[in-house]
Amino acid sequence: MSSSRRSSSPDSNNTDVSGGSGEITADERKRKRMLSNRESARRSRARKQQRLEELVAEVARLQAENAATQSRIAAFEREFAKVDGENAVLRARHGELSGRLQSLGGVLEVLQMAGAAVDIPEMVTDDPMLRPWQPSFPPMQPIGF
16 A cells, blocks of 8 residues: 555554644545545536636637628629629620721721722720720839839
């Protein structure tokens, strides 16, 4: 047996931890051990409860973050759909204007071959699509390093 265990026989000369002159019986050791175990179990339950509360708070935070992220994704999807629709309109206009330009180029070529003097007046319009040689956006600036 380990030297830390005390004999429970009445003729042993064990002393109390507090320095008193009493015997520590097996029942007292068992009671102290039970109290120690109960306190340890109480602390363990408290730690588990604290961890559970932390996890619940983290779940709530992550759910809120997830909802905010889903909201942002939905906003981006709406913006994408809008831009995609605008791009479809621009592609259609581009196709139409390219076709017109090609037709006009063919007519101009035929007229020039026929020796006709062709005077093309400058078109005044606010539509940037009808002025492809004048970009409707400011020129790009170089990126400085």
